[in-house]
Amino acid sequence: MRIAVPNKGRLHEPTIELLERAGLHLERTADRQLYADTVDPDVSILFARAADIPEYVRDGAADLGITGLDQAVESGAVVEHVEGTDADGAGDGPGASGDEALVDLLDLGYGSCRLVLAAPEDGEIESVADLEGRTVATEFPAITRSYFETVGVDAEIVTVTGATELTPHVEMADAIVDITSTGTTLKVNRLAIIDEVLESSVRLFARPDVVDDGKVQQVTTAIESVLAAEDKRYLMMNAPTANLAAVKDVLPGLGGPTVMDVEADANGDGMVAVHAVVDEGDVFSTITDLKSVGASGILVTEIERLVE
Structure with a gap:
C-alpha cells in the first residue's frame, strides 16, 4: 500500500x-x-x-x-x-x-487556512455582486469558477501561479481568490476580505x-x-480509600478513572492508585482539586497514542 x-x-x-x-x-x-x-x-x-x-x-x-x-x-x-x-x-x-x-x-x-475573496481596501469592490463583469485572479480557478456560479455572478477568472495579492495593484484583476491563514499578507497588501470561499x-x-x-x-x-x-494528559496519583468517591468526582476521566489497591501506608490507612486521562486544559485546576480531597504523589505525563 x-x-x-x-x-x-x-x-x-x-x-x-x-x-x-x-x-x-x-x-x-x-x-x-x-x-x-x-x-x-x-x-x-x-x-x-x-x-x-x-x-x-x-x-x-x-x-x-x-x-x-x-x-x-x-x-x-x-x-x-x-x-x-x-x-x-x-x-x-x-x-x-x-x-x-x-x-x-x-x-x-x-495546515488550516481559508480560501477567500478579497479586493483592494477603499476600492469600488465592496460585495460579491460588484464583481459582475469584472476580473478575478487566483491560483484556484476551478474552485473560483464554481464559487461564482453558486453566487450567480459572471466574473472573468484569470489563472496566476504566484503573487496573487499583487494583481489588483498592477491592474491585472479587480479582486483575488487566495489562501490566507492569518490575513496578515492581505492586510500588508491593503486587501480586504469580501467573502469566504472555502475552509480547508x-x-x-x-x-x-x-x-x-x-x-x-x-x-x-x-x-x-x-x-x-493530542491535548490529553495521563494523571496518576495515590489517594486514601476513604476519599475515593471525592477523587472520582474531581476526575472527568475517559470512561472513568482506573483504580488499583496499593500497599497500606505506615499508619495502616487504606490507599488506592488512581489513573485517569484528562484534557490538557483541565490539568491545572484538576490537580488543585485533587490535592484538596487528599490525593498525593500526582504524576502528569504526555500520551503518545490513544485508541478509543
Missing part, C-alpha cells in the same frame, strides 16, 4: 512527523527520493506535489493521500465524508463525477474501493490514535 504525501513545503514536515508518531517510521535512502519504505513492509511512502496528490490517489498510484482539502476540491474530486470521523465533506468538487470520488477519512488538524485543512484521503481494506483501516486507526492523544 502506498501513501502519497507532500514532498516539500509547509505540509511536508508535519506530515512526516505525524506518520512517525503513528509508528510508520520512514527508512530514508536519499535526500531527494521519490519513494520511502516504512518499518511496515506492506506500507510505502510516495512523495509528490501537494496539488498532485489527489490525482495520484484517484489514478491508483497511491491508495491514501495526505494533502489539503483545497487541493482535493481544486483537482475536481468529489470529496465524500466517512461516517464516524470528524472530517466534513466538501460536496461536489468542480467538474467531478461520482466515479472520481475521494473519501475524506480524517481531518489531521494542521490537511486531510487523509482514500479511494472508495480501498476504504474497507484491512491495511488502510490499520493505518487510519494508527493516525487517529495520535490525533486522539
Whole structure:
C-alpha cells in the first residue's frame, strides 16, 4: 500500500512527523527520493506535489493521500465524508463525477487556512455582486469558477501561479481568490476580505474501493490514535480509600478513572492508585482539586497514542 504525501513545503514536515508518531517510521535512502519504505513492509511512502496528490490517489498510484482539502476540491474530486470521523465533506468538487470520488477519512488538524475573496481596501469592490463583469485572479480557478456560479455572478477568472495579492495593484484583476491563514499578507497588501470561499485543512484521503481494506483501516486507526492523544494528559496519583468517591468526582476521566489497591501506608490507612486521562486544559485546576480531597504523589505525563 502506498501513501502519497507532500514532498516539500509547509505540509511536508508535519506530515512526516505525524506518520512517525503513528509508528510508520520512514527508512530514508536519499535526500531527494521519490519513494520511502516504512518499518511496515506492506506500507510505502510516495512523495509528490501537494496539488498532485489527489490525482495520484484517484489514478491508483497511491491508495491514501495526505494533502489539503483545497487541493482535493481544486483537482475536481468529489470529496465524500466517512461516517464516524470528524472530517466534513466538501460536496461536489468542480467538474467531478461520482466515479472520481475521494473519501475524506480524517481531518489531521494542521495546515488550516481559508480560501477567500478579497479586493483592494477603499476600492469600488465592496460585495460579491460588484464583481459582475469584472476580473478575478487566483491560483484556484476551478474552485473560483464554481464559487461564482453558486453566487450567480459572471466574473472573468484569470489563472496566476504566484503573487496573487499583487494583481489588483498592477491592474491585472479587480479582486483575488487566495489562501490566507492569518490575513496578515492581505492586510500588508491593503486587501480586504469580501467573502469566504472555502475552509480547508490537511486531510487523509482514500479511494472508495480501498476504504474497507484491512491495511488502510490499520493505518487510519494508527493516525487517529495520535490525533486522539493530542491535548490529553495521563494523571496518576495515590489517594486514601476513604476519599475515593471525592477523587472520582474531581476526575472527568475517559470512561472513568482506573483504580488499583496499593500497599497500606505506615499508619495502616487504606490507599488506592488512581489513573485517569484528562484534557490538557483541565490539568491545572484538576490537580488543585485533587490535592484538596487528599490525593498525593500526582504524576502528569504526555500520551503518545490513544485508541478509543
